[in-house]
Every structure is written in structure tokens, then in C-alpha cells.
Amino acid sequence: xxxxxxxxxxxxxxxxxxxxxxxxxxxxxxxxxxxxxxxxxxxxxxxxxxxxxxxxxxxxxxxxxxxxxxxxxxxxxxxxxxxxxxxxxxxxxxxxxxxxxxxxxxxxxxxxxxxxxxxxxxxxxxxxxxxxxxxxxxxxxxxxxxxxxxxxxxxxxxxxxxxxxxxxxxxxxxxxxxxxxxxxxxxxx
Amino acid sequence: xxxxxxxxxxxxxxxxxxxxxxxxxxxxxxxxxxxxxxxxxxxxxxxxxxxxxxxxxxxxxxxxxxxxxxxxxxxxxxxxxxxxxxxxxxxxxxxxxxxxxxxxxxxxxxxxxxxxxxxxxxxxxxxxxxxxxxxxxxxxxxxxxxxxxxxxxxxxxxxxxxxxxxxxxxxxxxxxxxxxxxxxxxxxxxxx
Numbered sequence: 001x002x003x004x005x006x007x008x009x010x011x012x013x014x015x016x017x018x019x020x021x022x023x024x025x026x027x028x029x030x031x032x033x034x035x036x037x038x039x040x041x042x043x044x045x046x047x048x049x050x051x052x053x054x055x056x057x058x059x060x061x062x063x064x065x066x067x068x069x070x071x072x073x074x075x076x077x078x079x080x081x082x083x084x085x086x087x088x089x090x091x092x093x094x095x096x097x098x099x100x101x102x103x104x105x106x107x108x109x110x111x112x113x114x115x116x117x118x119x120x121x122x123x124x125x126x127x128x129x130x131x132x133x134x135x136x137x138x139x140x141x142x143x144x145x146x147x148x149x150x151x152x153x154x155x156x157x158x159x160x161x162x163x164x165x166x167x168x169x170x171x172x173x174x175x176x177x178x179x180x181x182x183x184x185x186x187x188x189x
Numbered sequence: 190x191x192x193x194x195x196x197x198x199x200x201x202x203x204x205x206x207x208x209x210x211x212x213x214x215x216x217x218x219x220x221x222x223x224x225x226x227x228x229x230x231x232x233x234x235x236x237x238x239x240x241x242x243x244x245x246x247x248x249x250x251x252x253x254x255x256x257x258x259x260x261x262x263x264x265x266x267x268x269x270x271x272x273x274x275x276x277x278x279x280x281x282x283x284x285x286x287x288x289x290x291x292x293x294x295x296x297x298x299x300x301x302x303x304x305x306x307x308x309x310x311x312x313x314x315x316x317x318x319x320x321x322x323x324x325x326x327x328x329x330x331x332x333x334x335x336x337x338x339x340x341x342x343x344x345x346x347x348x349x350x351x352x353x354x355x356x357x358x359x360x361x362x363x364x365x366x367x368x369x370x371x372x373x374x375x376x377x378x379x380x381x
Contacts, residue, residue: 086319112282119317122282126314161318 049110049173052183063182064106064174065099070184071153075165076129085162088127089113091170093154095141100148102141108175109138111156114183116167124159131155138172223342223352230358236351238283239315241341242275243355248334248368249375252326254304262374263303265328268367271375272325272339272357278315286312287347288325289340292333297340301328304377324377334368335360 055061060069072092079088091111099105113121123137135153136144146152160168169189173181228234233242249269251262263269276285288311290298300311304326313323325339336359342352361369 083319083321118280120281121316124282124314124316159316159319161316164318 045179046175048179049112049171049181050179051181052171053180055182055184057185057187057189060094060096061182062098063172064176065097065101066105067096067098068172068182069094069096070170070186073168073170073184073186076127079127082127082159086159087162087165088124088129089158089160089165089168090129091156091158092135093170093172095152095154097146097148097150097152100146100150102146103143105176106138106142106174108173108178109142110173111138111154112171112173113158113160113168114171115160115164115169119164120171121158121160121168123156126159127157129157221348223347223350225354226351227354227356229356232355234353234355235279236342236353238279238281238343238351239285239353240277240279241285241353241355242277243339243357244273244275246357246360247271247273247375248360248371249373250367250371251374252304253374253376253378255378256304260378267328267330268334268371269375270327270329270334270337271377272327274323274325274341275320276313276315276323277320278317280317282314282316283343284312284314285323285341285343287342287345288327290327290329290333291338291340292329293336294333296330296333298327298329298333301326303328326377331362331367335362 053061053063055068055070057070060067062068070091071094072090074090076088076090082088091113093111111123135155137154137156141152141154144152169183169186171181171183224237226234226236230243230246233240247270249271251264252269252271254261254263270290272288288300292298304310309322309324311323311325313321315321325341329337337357339355339357340352341355343350363369363371
């Protein structure tokens with residue numbers, strides 16, 4: 001083989017590998033981005049209530065190891081000392097405990113009201129209404145020592161503007177089920 | 190010889206380019222710091238999760254406050270600056286918890302902790318559609334009152350989250366060195 005032929009072969013081999021390397025970038029760059037962003041995407045999904053699971057009125061839904069049911073949603077009209085045009089809203093839930101490891105399954109429990117525009121209200125501390133002893137809230141239930149088969153009554157109080165009361169739905173999210181959350185439909189829906 | 194010179198020039202250019210990149214790059218703190226939402230007194234400044242509207246700034250030598258049912262007068266070696274603001278949540282309930290006063294020399298004063306548990310002080314919980322009034326109270330040096338900036342954010346560490354930066358504008362200085370219009374005692378018992 002002459003030196004010239006060797007050189008030619010060498011060149012074509014080099015060209016082939018250069019082309020392969022360039023094409024491999026098409027695969028490697030998206031792969032590198034995916035690996036880099038994996039943790040961030042996971043954190044984003046774990047920390048946010050993104051995808052609703054609708055629960056029809058009167059039905060209960062299995063969520064975080066227990067069966068959740070919305071029993072009542074009502075406004076407490078006629079209270080004084082509140083910001084103008086605001087109404088306290090009470091949401092009552094009944095939960096039949098399935099898996100009793102609430103400290104793990106119900107961690108990060110967040111009850112909220114969502115309106116048709118996607119606005120979200122968290123429970124308020126401005127209004128404090130007396131609740132009967134057998135009614136707790138999501139966080140107190142975690143430490144209530146409830147066992148499998150028990151039924152818990154939970155209540156959360158919200159403060160929402162009057163105009164929003166016509167189109168609000170209660171929702172519940174917990175860390176173990178995120179990014180999914182329960183969205184309860186009302187009787188009128 | 191030509192080739193060698195060209196290589197050296199190329200190398201020097203690369204060094205210069207890298208140096209340029211190094212000195213012009215933002216600091217890590219700037220990259221992950223708060224994202225400013227700027228405005229001035231009277232504007233509604235819109236951040237990611239909340240809106241703030243600074244109405245007025247009042248200066249006082251003393252503050253009359255009610256602490257645990259007792260009336261007290263708080264004096265200061267500087268001057269009290271009280272900013273009346275309106276907060277509104279955007280799409281979700283949230284809590285606005287920190288405010289600071291950045292003077293023209295760059296001195297930054299956190300909200301005072303001498304008044305506690307008073308209605309209308311931070312942290313303030315806000316819900317969508319239900320704006321709330323609040324008062325931000327600072328104890329500042331008189332020479333830090335003119336052209337100051339009010340910084341408001343939800344959390345103490347507002348990394349990668351909005352921070353409202355409200356320019357409070359110039360304040361004339363009176364004969365006594367305090368801002369013009371400084372009152373002797375400001376009554377904080379009246380609701381904001």
C-alpha cells in the first residue's frame with residue numbers, strides 16, 4: 001500500500017468518526033439536559049398540586065391510604081369584624097382511615113379552595129369559629145393516633161371574597177400523592 | 190515563524206477573551222438572588238405572588254404603641270419611618286413576611302422588632318381578592334431617609350423569587366436635621 005492510499009484511508013476514517021460524533025450530539029445533548037433537570041422536575045412535581053382528580057358530590061375517593069368525602073361546604077354569613085366583602089367558608093370532610101400511617105401518608109396536607117379562575121385560598125387564621133371537640137383539621141388528624149377503620153371529621157375555615165363564593169371547590173393535596181390532588185365537585189355541579 | 194506568531198496572538202486573544210468573560214460574569218449571589226419588581230411611591234408593584242402599593246411615608250420622633258394592654262411611647266436615637274402599604278395576593282393565599290429600608294448610602298434597616306404582636310405589622314397573611322392594609326415600621330438614621338428604597342418580599346431569603354423595590358423619593362431635610370414634616374409623636378393605636 002502506498003503512503004498516499006494510507007493517507008486517503010486515514011482521512012475517510014476520520015471523516016466518518018467526525019460525522020458519528022456530530023450525530024451523537026443530537027442524542028447526547030438532550031440526554032444531558034434530562035439528567036441535569038431530573039431532580040428539579042421531580043421536586044417541582046412533588047411540591048405542587050398540579051393534576052386534579054375530580055370527586056363527584058356525595059362520593060368518596062381513595063387518597064393517601066384513606067377514603068375522603070366532602071360532607072358540607074357553607075358560608076358563615078353575618079359575622080362582624082371582617083374585611084369588607086369577605087365571607088368565611090367552612091369545608092367539612094369525613095375521612096375513613098385505611099392505612100393508619102398518617103404521619104407518613106398525610107405529610108404536607110394542604111386543604112384549599114379553588115375557584116373557576118384557578119385562584120387558591122388557604123385556611124385562614126383571621127376567623128376563628130368554635131368547633132365541636134370531635135372535629136379536627138388535617139394537621140391535627142396526623143397526630144390524632146387514628147387507627148384503620150376509624151372515621152375522622154375534619155373542618156377547615158377559609159376567608160374568601162363574596163364574588164368568589166359562587167364558583168369555589170374544595171381540594172386536598174398531600175405530599176405522598178403529589179402532583180395529583182383531590183378536587184371535590186359540589187351538589188350543584 | 191509566521192505560524193508561531195499567529196499562534197501566540199491567538200493564545201493571547203483567548204486569554205483576553207476568557208478574562209473578559211470572568212470579569213463581566215454576574216456573581217452567583219446575583220444569579221440566584223431576588224428578582225426585583227421596581228416601582229415608586231403610589232405605584233402598585235406586582236411580584237410573582239403578591240402586589241404591594243405603598244401609599245405614604247410618615248416620620249416621627251416617637252411612636253405611641255399599645256403593648257399587652259399598656260400604652261407605651263417608644264423613642265429613638267434616629268427617626269421612625271412608617272410606611273402605609275396595601276397588600277394583595279395574586280393567585281394564591283400567601284404570607285408577606287419581610288420588609289427592609291435601604292438608604293441612599295446603601296445601609297439597610299430591617300423592620301423593627303420593638304413592636305410585637307401589633308395588628309397590621311408583618312408577617313401579613315393575604316388571600317386572593319381580599320387586599321389588606323399594613324404598616325411597615327423602621328428605625329433609621331435621619332440621613333438615610335431621602336431617596337430610600339423599600340424592599341418587600343414574602344420570605345427572608347427571597348432567592349429566585351420576586352422582591353418589590355419601591356423608590357420612596359427625595360425627602361427635604363428640616364433645620365433640626367430630621368426629615369421635613371417629622372411629627373413629634375405618631376399614634377399607632379389607630380388602625381392602618
